[in-house]
Amino acid sequence: MGSVTREQRIASFETHPDRYHHWKLTIDGPVASLAMSVDPAFGQRADDYELKLNSYDMGVDIELHDAVERLRFEHPEVRAVVVTSAVARIFCAGANIKMLATSMHGFKVNFCKYTNETRLGIEDATRTAGQTWIAALNGTASGGGYELALACDEIYLIDDGNSAVSLPEVPLLGVLPGTGGLTRLVDKRKVRRDVADVFCTKAEGFRARDAKRMRLVDGSFSRSGWEAGVQQVAAAAVARSPARASQGVPLPPLEVVDSPTGRAYKYVTSVINAEDRVAHLTVRAPEGAAPGSAEALRAEGAQTWSLRAFRELEDALLHLRFNHAEIGVILLHTQGDPAAVLAHDAALADLAGDWFADEIRSFQGRVLRRIDNTARTFFALIEPGSCFVGTLFELVLAADRSYMLQDDDGAVSVQVTAASAGGFPMDTGATRLAVHFAGEPAKVGEVLAMGAPINAADAEEIGLVTFAPDEIDWDDEVRIAIEERASMSPDALTGMEQNLRFVGLETCDTKIFGRLSAWQNWIFQRPNAVGDSGALTLYGFPERPRFDWRRT
């Protein structure tokens, strides 16, 4: 008994509200309503599962992520986003169980990671874009449905004697809530941990009155008072958040040439070397002058290098994650004029306070954090013609190792700017530079104060890069390092890299990813979940699970 698992590719991570199958986005002045209305027949593997009861798969979450980003760029006038359901009596039943049961393990992990990033994006929108996300649960929110609500700033549950919030993963499926539910319960909402224990083991959850008492929701309204109540909450959120702009910037589709060996965008190229299990990811510097004013930046819109290059980088990363599981090492390259990168960085920095400039920098930060959370080895290769300066130097700091060519004339250089001083925090809240020099904190200030290109010898001396081989050794050094890396256990590498990348204290965000990797992924592999008589395997089938009772 059980299900056959299947490989799955994601053809595209792009969509547009005009093409949504599963959400209805309506904008009414400063309030946006995002109503979940999952079309059961439009699952990504429609032969394997039906998206019943507003359950979701990657396709549903790609649309949600699209909505989160578009609301920020295209609708800066929106101050409150009400997430609700257009399906009677049900808000959302969470990730589709049949989808999980028929997915390969790696896909499940990637799916959970992506949905986590989307939910972190929702929290980021509330925090940094002043768009308060409000969960208006007009029906039962179970599992991932309630986790989506937990990512919102406020949660309201209809008091109809029937609708409930629940996390049934443990009692029903023998797995964990995979999108930050446990962490957000106790760390974000500060639900008492014994109360959370009761909640997480009661499959049908709690209805409005108890849910409010347990702090699982912020409030409730009766059916007849629902519309007015939710409107009032949204209006209050609008009132708290100063108006920003009335006109947004459209995000057009990315232009990409896709081929079996990679993807080529305007500023980014991703080349797959399947035989060596290596990918080359190259980011190119801008051409032409940087926009000198807010108007000029607005005129460039989504074409401006700072936004376009990072949108392309994000898309390339997602394709590597989902569609090239066997690529173990991603080599980061840059190409072009360092001065052009610095000029574009400076233009954005000068416009700090302009909503669009701020949104671009915030977006760059989210893309960089996707690198931190990508379970592949990253080596940065700093070679002649490269431009690892300013924002692009963050790629060096994000990499697991960096190799910098020590050329005879010292032409290869990197440059650390204020971009590394705080604009792009990791999920820990610390900068990559501070993390890099965790053992020598004084160097952070020293490096930031240098304000000039740093050649390979100096960079190695200071400790900014890992290795700086000369021209004689470079080819062998780099080749051997890559081959060696690609030969090691992919599981051990994932675990090791994640342990080493996130130096310092934990935050809610790091715990969400860390615990997903450590606990959920472990449980997802165990016979008690996915064995022949495991709980996840048998969910929806006539047999009940049989557990190996030994605790680990």
Add this chain to the structure above:
Amino acid sequence: MTAIDYEARIPNNVDLASDKRLQRALEKWQPAFLDWWGAMGPEGFQGRDVFLRTAVSAHADGWAVFDYVKMPDYRWGIFLSDRVPDRKIAFGDHAGLPAWQEVPGEYRNMLQRLIVTQADTEPASVEQQRYLGQTAPSLYDLRNLFQVNVEEGRHLWAMVYLLQAYFGRTGHEEADALLVRRSGDADHPRILDAFNQKCPDWLTFFCFTTFTDRDGKYQLGALAESGFDPLARTCRFMLTEEAHHLFVGEKGVQRVLTRSAELTALDPNGDARNQGGIDLDTIQKYVNYWFSYSLDLFGGEISSNAADFFASGLKGRWKEESKYEDHICTDAVQMVPVYRDGRLVEEAVPLRNAMNEVLRQEYADDCDKVVGRWNRALESAGSSFRIKLPSTRFHRRQGIYADQAYSPDGEPISSELFEANRSRWLPTDADRAYVASLMTRGVYEPGKVAHWISPPDKGIDGRPAEFEYVRLT
């Protein structure tokens, strides 16, 4: 708090007098129940003597004691059928193990949900029917209505007993919540849809008691097989009472049919409405409506909940122990017609997942027999009209047939075609208004019946039809 003389006030066979914990729980709940009955029970008539049967024991000599009672003084008792010694769980993964006498922890939530869902229907129907007394077609029917009402109240007690006695604090809270939800209430509706529909007229009442209460019969029958012994014993006793409710419904519709056939024959144009009766076509539409609504109550045709309930031994099939040989059902399948690419195809569904459908088919077969008896009555009345039970796919709002329109014969049709025929297949507002117009006031003179219905064949408990079943003076 006033002490209650338990044996006198609450007849029971659960040794309530010596169960302090249960006494405490019921002491709190009973006043709330009486308040609910006062607010939501039959409107008017509460001070009248009604010739009711009361259960004072679970045995043949005590389960039906007839006498005049004022409804608020009705002795809502707690009765379980006698315990079967050494009873074993009859089906599912625990088949053969001793039946549970206490709630098994791993199934507490599932079991509680089953009981709450069943319990919620009992007060709901009382609420739906609360104004019908004012338009009763006879004292006999008025008495039957109240009998059904007080027994639904007793069934609520029976379920509440289980919640209070076996489920700890959450059981007490669920028991309280049963008195907070209200049929059709915008803010706190009853759990199941059919129990939020209006019951504004007596044809609806008879259809409801025929079809919707019959769902109750099959749900109780399935729970009477439960491995949780107190639930099984409770439901077995409830089934004995439920039979009367089904009788009220079936005979009620039958008397309307007989009368309509007479009036149709009497009218030169063959139109019963011209003669002040209900035309047979309208009755057919009411049958279509209530049969289809009641089918939804059985849950999804393909259901993991149903599989869990069976696997865990909590809810079996109708006559599980006596009728079936395979009680494990992990290898068997049930063929279910499924709509694929424009047509119906038979698909094999694992039997455990199809348990709702198995129960629904038992129910539909039973309804078919009822319709057969109605048609024999029509034949006896000289009518060639025949009532036809629609397909179980017709007019469904839940389950796998909800997303596609079907004709009463069960053929997939376009929604346009369905809408074009809606007024032929289902009661229109005008039909409902017409039926209601016949029932603007009650007929309370002993032995008299309203014009649109035939008198009953015989009275209650051997009394004649003209007996004063409710004393209004």
